[in-house]
Amino acid sequence: MLSVQDTNTPVTFSPELLSKFADVVSRYPEGKQKSALLPILHLVQAEYGWTSVPAMDKVAEFLSIQPIEVYEVASFYTMYFLKPQGKYMLEVCRTGPCEIVGATPIMEHIEKTLGVKEGDVTPDGLFSWRGVECLAACGFGPVLQIGPEYTFYENLTTDSVDKLIGDLKGKANN
Amino acid sequence: MARKLLLEHINVPGINTFDVYRSKGGYAAVEKALKTLTPDEVVEEVKKSGLRGRGGAGFPTGMKWSFLAKPEGVARYLVCNADESEPGTFKDRYLMTYLPHLLIEGMIVASFALGAKTSYIYVRGEMMPQIRILEKAIAEAKAKGFLGKNILGTGYDLELYVQPGGGAYICGEETALLESLEGKRGNPRIKPPFPAIAGLYGCPTVVNNVESIAAVVPIINEGGDEYAKLGIGRSTGTKLISAGGNLRKPGVYEIDLGLPVEEFLYSDEYCGGIANGKRLKAVVAGGSSVPILPANLFLKTINNEPRLMSYESLADGGFVSGTMMGSGGFIAYDEDQCIVRNTWNFARFYHHESCGQCSPCREGTGWMEKVLHRLEYGHGKMSDMDLLVDVSKKIEGNTICPLGDAAAWPVASAIRHFRDEFEWHVTNPSAAVSGNFGIAHYADPLPKLEEAAS
Numbered sequence: 001m002l003s004v005q006d007t008n009t010p011v012t013f014s015p016e017l018l019s020k021f022a023d024v025v026s027r028y029p030e031g032k033q034k035s036a037l038l039p040i041l042h043l044v045q046a047e048y049g050w051t052s053v054p055a056m057d058k059v060a061e062f063l064s065i066q067p068i069e070v071y072e073v074a075s076f077y078t079m080y081f082l083k084p085q086g087k088y089m090l091e092v093c094r095t096g097p098c099e100i101v102g103a104t105p106i107m108e109h110i111e112k113t114l115g116v117k118e119g120d121v122t123p124d125g126l127f128s129w130r131g132v133e134c135l136a137a138c139g140f141g142p143v144l145q146i147g148p149e150y151t152f153y154e155n156l157t158t159d160s161v162d163k164l165i166g167d168l169k170g171k172a173n174n
Numbered sequence: 175m176a177r178k179l180l181l182e183h184i185n186v187p188g189i190n191t192f193d194v195y196r197s198k199g200g201y202a203a204v205e206k207a208l209k210t211l212t213p214d215e216v217v218e219e220v221k222k223s224g225l226r227g228r229g230g231a232g233f234p235t236g237m238k239w240s241f242l243a244k245p246e247g248v249a250r251y252l253v254c255n256a257d258e259s260e261p262g263t264f265k266d267r268y269l270m271t272y273l274p275h276l277l278i279e280g281m282i283v284a285s286f287a288l289g290a291k292t293s294y295i296y297v298r299g300e301m302m303p304q305i306r307i308l309e310k311a312i313a314e315a316k317a318k319g320f321l322g323k324n325i326l327g328t329g330y331d332l333e334l335y336v337q338p339g340g341g342a343y344i345c346g347e348e349t350a351l352l353e354s355l356e357g358k359r360g361n362p363r364i365k366p367p368f369p370a371i372a373g374l375y376g377c378p379t380v381v382n383n384v385e386s387i388a389a390v391v392p393i394i395n396e397g398g399d400e401y402a403k404l405g406i407g408r409s410t411g412t413k414l415i416s417a418g419g420n421l422r423k424p425g426v427y428e429i430d431l432g433l434p435v436e437e438f439l440y441s442d443e444y445c446g447g448i449a450n451g452k453r454l455k456a457v458v459a460g461g462s463s464v465p466i467l468p469a470n471l472f473l474k475t476i477n478n479e480p481r482l483m484s485y486e487s488l489a490d491g492g493f494v495s496g497t498m499m500g501s502g503g504f505i506a507y508d509e510d511q512c513i514v515r516n517t518w519n520f521a522r523f524y525h526h527e528s529c530g531q532c533s534p535c536r537e538g539t540g541w542m543e544k545v546l547h548r549l550e551y552g553h554g555k556m557s558d559m560d561l562l563v564d565v566s567k568k569i570e571g572n573t574i575c576p577l578g579d580a581a582a583w584p585v586a587s588a589i590r591h592f593r594d595e596f597e598w599h600v601t602n603p604s605a606a607v608s609g610n611f612g613i614a615h616y617a618d619p620l621p622k623l624e625e626a627a628s
Binding site (some may be wrong): 027029034035036037038039041042060063065069071073076077078079080094095096097099100101132133134135137138139140141145147148149150151152164 | 249258259260261262263264265267292294299300301302303333335337338339340341342343354355356357358359360375416417418419420424425426456458462480503506507511516519520523529555619
């Protein structure tokens with residue numbers, strides 16, 4: 001579930017989330033717990049929908065590292081959202097092989113259907129979309145993915161995109 | 175039909191589960207290696223096989239393994255590079271989705287050979303479904319005694335973990351991958367020291383591509399000499415090719431190296447020709463970073479010999495008239511595709527993915543993207559082509575990691591082979607925005623399908 005937070009709102013991780021963090025940390029040698037940073041940020045984003053500064057500060061505290069070490073990582077990797085997104089973020093591959101089989105018309109169609117520009121959120125908070133670089137599914141393009149599970153949709157057509165958006169709306173309203 | 179070593183059982187229902195995989199002879203390589211061979215003997219088999227790294231560089235895997243430093247009392251690591259992000263390449267996703275146990279089996283054998291007690295599979299973050307598949311398969315293998323303490327009673331211990339990335343192409347470069355696995359930004363390290371001496375946590379480390387690790391399984395089962403009998407010359411064995419673009423049958427194909435490109439492209443066993451009965455204009459043979467070739471040069475070398483799908487034949491002619499095997503990301507362009515637009519698209523990709531450490535790459539990729547954008551949108555100048563070549567030459571070889579080269583080559587090769595199409599964009603700006611230069615003289619020398627039939 002998406003909980004849009006104000007960036008000043010403090011964050012408290014649930015015991016379940018903390019136990020997932022601890023499980024990740026156990027994969028690395030002692031003293032190398034910083035290796036858990038990327039997986040933990042994915043867990044945070046799956047829980048809150050994005051990685052806010054207070055959440056990143058808490059992660060730093062958990063891993064006994066400096067907050068800047070978390071910020072620099074979250075801002076380097078494209079998967080971490082530094083501002084709130086729609087509940088469903090449609091990420092369409094826009095690179096070469098998908099482009100030559102019609103990624104641009106798919107993105108134009110999504111923009112028109114949702115009525116928001118790339119990176120913006122629909123007024124109901126349900127959808128955002130953006131073009132992303134190669135998703136390694138070049139034989140099945142155009143493709144898009146939706147986090148936090150990163151479900152994959154291949155061989156897109158404008159009809160299949162309409163159906164997908166309709167299904168997601170139905171799912172959100174139930 | 176050629177024998178499949180990796181994808182033989184891909185269509186068996188339930189092959190992603192331990193029991194079905196095992197019933198098809200799975201994990202025999204683990205039993206053979208751990209019970210009958212020494213680690214050095216496993217390395218020797220891989221050396222004999224002639225297996226070359228399947229991630230793109232083509233460096234002999236067995237030799238890479240033999241470089242691993244083995245100081246007393248220091249941990250050694252095997253890290254599998256599953257950060258597949260090279261545009262055109264999707265074989266590793268396919269392999270992990272349908273044959274997760276093949277990768278795990280290869281990881282166990284390779285870890286044993288290298289003396290690693292903890293190994294990681296670094297999977298790009300977007301592949302969360304594949305991460306879930308691998309984690310389930312690892313749990314199954316562990317429950318059956320193929321991972322964990324005292325594997326099969328041999329006294330060998332191994333823990334295997336899956337590590338997600340965060341969405342950065344650069345992390346496919348092995349030292350950037352190690353930085354990322356340590357929880358840092360994916361900035362490539364200056365080499366030397368190489369990972370074989372100081373890799374993960376400063377310890378000796380081997381980083382191998384998914385397909386290279388998977389290929390270790392048939393090599394151990396059948397012996398390195400048998401594996402080396404497949405293929406041609408120094409291109410031994412089989413290779414997964416990710417075929418995409420304007421093809422009638424895109425997908426992942428396992429080929430014997432040395433297959434003629436014409437057969438790969440046009441036979442129904444493989445790509446089945448160009449989609450919608452169109453003609454072939456150009457091919458990127460090994461992922462977006464290798465030089466693009468016009469159809470005529472791709473099908474036949476400059477000496478008019480048929481080109482083969484092998485490391486040597488694809489590179490025949492150097493960068494003047496050849497290309498590279500790369501990671502096997504095969505992209506076919508039909509007559510309706512615009513080379514300028516495609517080159518701009520790739521330049522944008524490399525600009526987006528540059529880590530920003532080295533100024534030639536950080537600034538140069540952005541510059542090339544801007545110039546290509548103005549050419550594509552009808553604001554180009556005749557001097558732009560020389561400018562692009564100049565910028566690409568100043569990136570190439572002047573960066574810490576090969577991303578700079580990877581960004582420079584597609585631009586330089588597009589201008590080398592398709593200069594008249596670039597010039598046409600300058601002289602016909604409005605036509606270039608609305609239309610397409612077409613196939614011109616690049617066309618493949620083969621007749622159209624309907625002509626061939628009559």
